[in-house]
Amino acid sequence: MSRSSDRGQTDPLAALVAVAAVGLALSAYGGLLGDVLAPATPSPAPPLDSVTDDLAPAGVADPQRLAGLSVGETTHVSLAVRGRSWSVGPTPPEEGVRHARRRLPIRRANGTVDAGRIRVTVW
Template identity: 50%
Template structure:
C-alpha cells in the first residue's frame, strides 16, 4: 500500500493553531455576551468594606471606640459608608444615615470599653452609592 492512500491528514501544528483560534473566539464571544446582558453587575461591597474597617478600628483584634470617628473614610471609593460599633449598651457610629437599600455586613468583636476591660460587641458596616 502506498503512502498516499487517499485519507486526509492535517499537520499537528496547524491542528493546534486551529483549536486555539476556536477557543479564543469562543472566549471573546462569551465575554462580549456577558457584558451586554442585563442584570445585576454590582458585587457585594459590604464584606470587603467590613474587612478594611476591621483592620482600621481593631488592630490586634480588639476594637477601640476612639478609632470609630473617620473610619467610614476607609470604605470603597465611590460609595458612602456608615460604621457602627456597639458594646455593653453603648453605641459609637460615624458616617451618613443608612438608607434601607444599603449593603450591610457585621461581625462580633471584642470592644475595649475601658483600660483592661473588653466586652463583647458588634461591628457593623453599611455601604451604598
C-alpha cells in the same frame, strides 16, 4: 488501496492551531458578553475592609476609634459585643441599603477583648 489506519488523521500542527483559535474565540466572546451584560452604574459596595483597618490596625477594634472615623453622608458603621453597641454616621433608610458585616475582636471598656461584630451600611 489505503490502509484503514491512514483515514481520519490530520497534521498535529493544524489541530493545535484549530484548538487555539476556538479557545481565543470563546474567551473573546465571554469577555465581550460580560461587558455588555454588566450594569451601567455599579451599586456601592460597603467599604468594610478599609473601615476595619481604621478601627482595628492591630487586629482588635477599639470602640473609641469610632469618634475619629470619618464616614460619608451615606455610610453608617456599628460595633456590637455582648449587648453593648457603638455606632457612627447617619441613621440608614429602611430600604435601598447594602450591608457588610464581619466577626471582629473588640476591646471593651474594662480592657477585656470579646468576639463582636462590625457592620457597615451604605446607601
